[in-house]
Amino acid sequence: MAANQDNTRPQNTRSIMVFLQAHAPFSSMDDDHLAHFAEHSTLRFYADGDVVLSPDDGIVRRFYVVKQGRIRGERLNQKADKTETTFEISLGECFPLAAIVGERSTRTLHRAAGDTFCLSIEQDAFVTLFAESESFRDFCMRGVSSLLDQVNQRIQSGAMASMGSSTSLSTPLERYALRNPIVCSPDLPVRKAVARMHQNSVGSIVITDDSRHPTGIFTLRDLRTMIAEDTCTLDAPVRQIMTKDPCCLPAQADAFEAAMLMAEHHFAHLCVVDDEKRLIGMVSERDLFSLQRVDLVHLARTISTATHLRTLVSLRADVSRLVDAMLAHGADSGQVVKIITTLNDVTVRRVLELNIKKNNPGVPFTWLTFGSEGRQEQTLLTDQDNGILFKTPEGMTEDQVRERLLPFAKTVNDELAECGFTLCKGNIMASNPKLCLSDREWDDWFIRFIDASTPQNLVYSSIFLDMRSVFGPTDSLHELFEKVLTRIRKNELFQKMLAGNAFQRKPPLTMFRNFRYVSDGKKNSLDLKRQGLAPFVESVRVFALANGIERANTLERMDELVQKGIFDDKDANAWKDAYSLIQAIRMRSHQEMLNNGEELTNYINPDDLNPLDRRILRESFRQAQRLQQKLEITYQL
Amino acid sequence: MLEQLRQWIKRRRSGLVSNMPPENLPNPKSPGDQLLSDCRLIVLDLETTGLHPNKDEVIAVGAVAITGGVIDLSDQFDLVLRRPELDITETVLIHGIGTEALTHGHETEDALLFLLEWMNGDPVLAYHSAFDQKFLEKTLKAQLGYTRSHTWMDVADLLPALIPDASTGGKGLDHWADFYGLEVSARHHAASDALATAELTLIALNKARKNGLKTLRELNDKLRYHRRLKNIHRM
Numbered sequence: 079m080a081a082n083q084d085n086t087r088p089q090n091t092r093s094i095m096v097f098l099q100a101h102a103p104f105s106s107m108d109d110d111h112l113a114h115f116a117e118h119s120t121l122r123f124y125a126d127g128d129v130v131l132s133p134d135d136g137i138v139r140r141f142y143v144v145k146q147g148r149i150r151g152e153r154l155n156q157k158a159d160k161t162e163t164t165f166e167i168s169l170g171e172c173f174p175l176a177a178i179v180g181e182r183s184t185r186t187l188h189r190a191a192g193d194t195f196c197l198s199i200e201q202d203a204f205v206t207l208f209a210e211s212e213s214f215r216d217f218c219m220r221g222v223s224s225l226l227d228q229v230n231q232r233i234q235s236g237a238m239a240s241m242g243s244s245t246s247l248s249t250p251l252e253r254y255a256l257r258n259p260i261v262c263s264p265d266l267p268v269r270k271a272v273a274r275m276h277q278n279s280v281g282s283i284v285i286t287d288d289s290r291h292p293t294g295i296f297t298l299r300d301l302r303t304m305i306a307e308d309t310c311t312l313d314a315p316v317r318q319i320m321t322k323d324p325c326c327l328p329a330q331a332d333a334f335e336a337a338m339l340m341a342e343h344h345f346a347h348l349c350v351v352d353d354e355k356r357l358i359g360m361v362s363e364r365d366l367f368s369l370q371r372v373d374l375v376h377l378a379r380t381i382s383t384a385t386h387l388r389t390l391v392s393l394r395a396d397v398s399r400l401v402d403a404m405l406a407h408g409a410d411s412g413q414v415v416k417i418i419t420t421l422n423d424v425t426v427r428r429v430l431e432l433n434i435k436k437n438n439p440g441v442p443f444t445w446l447t448f449g450s451e452g453r454q455e456q457t458l459l460t461d462q463d464n465g466i467l468f469k470t471p472e473g474m475t476e477d478q479v480r481e482r483l484l485p486f487a488k489t490v491n492d493e494l495a496e497c498g499f500t501l502c503k504g505n506i507m508a509s510n511p512k513l514c515l516s517d518r519e520w521d522d523w524f525i526r527f528i529d530a531s532t533p534q535n536l537v538y539s540s541i542f543l544d545m546r547s548v549f550g551p552t553d554s555l556h557e558l559f560e561k562v563l564t565r566i567r568k569n570e571l572f573q574k575m576l577a578g579n580a581f582q583r584k585p586p587l588t589m590f591r592n593f594r595y596v597s598d599g600k601k602n603s604l605d606l607k608r609q610g611l612a613p614f615v616e617s618v619r620v621f622a623l624a625n626g627i628e629r630a631n632t633l634e635r636m637d638e639l640v641q642k643g644i645f646d647d648k649d650a651n652a653w654k655d656a657y658s659l660i661q662a663i664r665m666r667s668h669q670e671m672l673n674n675g676e677e678l679t680n681y682i683n684p685d686d687l688n689p690l691d692r693r694i695l696r697e698s699f700r701q702a703q704r705l706q707q708k709l710e711i712t713y714q715l
Numbered sequence: 716m717l718e719q720l721r722q723w724i725k726r727r728r729s730g731l732v733s734n735m736p737p738e739n740l741p742n743p744k745s746p747g748d749q750l751l752s753d754c755r756l757i758v759l760d761l762e763t764t765g766l767h768p769n770k771d772e773v774i775a776v777g778a779v780a781i782t783g784g785v786i787d788l789s790d791q792f793d794l795v796l797r798r799p800e801l802d803i804t805e806t807v808l809i810h811g812i813g814t815e816a817l818t819h820g821h822e823t824e825d826a827l828l829f830l831l832e833w834m835n836g837d838p839v840l841a842y843h844s845a846f847d848q849k850f851l852e853k854t855l856k857a858q859l860g861y862t863r864s865h866t867w868m869d870v871a872d873l874l875p876a877l878i879p880d881a882s883t884g885g886k887g888l889d890h891w892a893d894f895y896g897l898e899v900s901a902r903h904h905a906a907s908d909a910l911a912t913a914e915l916t917l918i919a920l921n922k923a924r925k926n927g928l929k930t931l932r933e934l935n936d937k938l939r940y941h942r943r944l945k946n947i948h949r950m
Binding site for chain 1: 777779784785786787788789791793895896897898900904906907909910913914917918920921922925
């Protein structure tokens with residue numbers, strides 16, 4: 079009817095639509111849906127400090143968009159008996175998401191920060207939009223999950239399963255269609271056991287005792303080895319040839335744990351047991367990954383049996399493809415970094431094994447990794463940070479041991495470099511005589527490190543205090559680390575200096591909640607590692623070391639800090655999510671750089687992100703600020 | 716609003732409200748004990764061909780309603796009475812309704828009757844309301860012979876009365892809009908100015924609530940007191 083579609087709507091409706099269009103998710107919504115929003119909205123004013131939405135209001139019945147001004151979320155910190163700002167919502171942003179989707183009251187007090195106007199729609203208009211606009215629905219669901227709502231994460235993983243594209247790795251094993259295991263007693267002759275496997279067309283049989291506890295497993299692969307190597311006859315009882323004490327997981331464990339265990343030990347099968355350790359099913363690698371084509375176990379096995387360095391080098395491309403596939407299938411960043419670390423560990427071990435075969439130094443040693451590898455937080459962009467710990471054998475001096483180990487370590491460092499682990503510019507490598515030490519020398523080294531808190535030592539703290547063994551005996555490292563932890567716990571000055579150092583790394587937000595860009599000339603870029611992740615890693619390290627936590631992984635450290643009552647679990651969840659989200663954005667950008675054949679860096683331009691990711695990033699940085707505030711209060715910085 | 720207007724025109728055409736005598740229109744309400752927290756206020760702005768009520772004409776009427784202290788965007792009025800000098804026939808363009816939908820020759824009358832019905836006798840607020848009041852009263856009288864007087868309140872007085880310490884640098888709508896950083900989508904478009912005025916009214920009502928003003932009468936008294944003070948200063 080009207081020549082100009084626009085003229086059919088009143089001026090004020092049109093102007094609200096124009097306003098909405100400048101912001102996510104409205105920018106990707108149809109005009110009709112925007113008009114529905116505009117025509118059903120009310121415009122409300124809140125003076126500075128007015129309460130907009132409170133936990134006492136009961137179930138949330140309206141949905142708001144900030145038209146002008148700002149809203150801040152407040153939560154009472156019972157310990158400090160004061161309120162803390164938990165988030166800020168600025169122009170064009172929506173709230174509340176989790177509460178209105180979950181049909182519950184808000185958990186956070188929403189207060190106007192400065193004079194503020196909000197557009198608001200009632201629940202029924204919200205429901206209409208939610209039902210009719212796909213982009214609006216996606217936004218609400220994603221927004222909720224990124225704002226840490228557990229319930230919604232379930233919905234998401236459920237949605238993924240129903241799409242049939244993949245199975246989420248956080249699904250508990252009991253949800254998998256567990257195969258009914260084929261079992262036999264330990265005394266059954268091998269011949270009969272194989273016949274039973276054949277009848278049921280399965281590749282493995284579990285040997286159980288009278289109360290159904292699994293005591294061993296026998297697979298077709300074992301049969302092949304047995305016949306080829308003639309180790310046993312077909313009439314011998316199966317217990318002679320079975321693999322004893324098969325790997326078991328409780329039914330509540332998730333698919334990710336199963337996959338990790340399989341990748342580490344190169345099993346293709348795992349027993350699933352109930353609380354009393356009785357066998358209830360089997361889960362195979364194929365069950366976990368049949369739909370995903372993410373062949374983690376196979377890849378780990380290929381790496382660990384590679385006979386030449388060049389095979390290892392070529393397998394690195396597969397690692398990258400695997401990461402790609404996992405990110406595409408929605409694995410979370412915590413899982414992906416752990417998988418990368420596991421595959422890296424397997425590679426390091428294999429390089430060490432191949433070199434021992436070729437040229438055995440003849441002294442037992444423990445291969446240590448530091449820094450991000452120590453924390454199990456490696457991405458595709460990774461440096462070597464390693465060292466050697468040895469026990470001096472009788473009749474040898476430490477220098478004599480070093481004479482043997484150092485050339486060996488040099489070859490290993492060079493070969494790892496060929497595999498894509500960049501040589502460490504700071505020479506933090508096992509081939510450095512200062513880092514190839516006996517247990518006694520390491521202990522002295524740490525005493526000096528902790529007592530003489532020089533600035534250089536503080537820089538090193540991010541490397542050497544995140545330590546783990548990858549190869550060789552672990553008990554000497556455990557002993558060493560216990561001593562180190564005790565010393566740190568007793569040395570409050572050192573803790574305070576660590577805290578002060580961690581406090582230096584400010585998240586990249588300006589006072590006005592914009593991004594603060596790196597100052598070294600790169601325009602509009604953020605360093606996700608140094609500016610984004612480091613504030614979390616460093617602050618959490620201080621708390622972990624001060625409280626005797628031996629783990630190096632940042633997420634696991636936070637879990638233990640919650641268990642010890644140092645962190646509030648809501649706070650810790652927010653921090654873990656924020657940390658993981660920054661990591662996820664970093665890894666996605668690595669994959670993109672890799673696909674474009676660019677050199678990997680940790681820089682991103684936030685303008686290249688979609689508005690939602692930008693908001694997530696900003697919110698995550700704010701969480702880092704909160705964590706630093708805790709550090710500030712605890713150590714009175 | 717469009718749907719309401721369509722319905723109304725349909726009813727009027729089918730004779731249900733035909734030739735509605737002015738006395739059947741809603742009665743103008745006076746400022747009494749209506750609570751500010753739930754009463755309805757009309758915020759209105761007119762666009763005219765000039766500044767002189769005697770010779771200039773109304774081009775457009777834009778209005779929004781504030782109910783219970785919030786602007787309800789489903790309750791608004793946006794009407795253009797387009798009267799180009801060279802065009803002899805008076806034509807009305809209402810958004811969403813072509814001129815053919817209106818009874819030929821009665822467009823302006825129909826639209827003004829609908830405005831009165833929509834206003835429902837509720838108090839009318841405008842920025843420098845004396846101007847809008849004169850134009851609207853003149854137009855209503857000329858077109859409909861309607862002469863009842865409505866309650867008018869001037870937002871230009873309301874703001875300084877309640878927010879005396881604001882250093883706006885001037886008394887105009889633009890000064891206040893700038894002071895509060897309001898974005899006016901299309902300045903001098905009647906509907907858009909009405910919305911900006913309504914937004915300022917929300918700010919004033921928020922302040923009124925904090926000053927303990929509860930009813931329309933209390934608000935009106937405050938306004939009169941402010942005007943008296945202003946006149947004393949002038950003398």
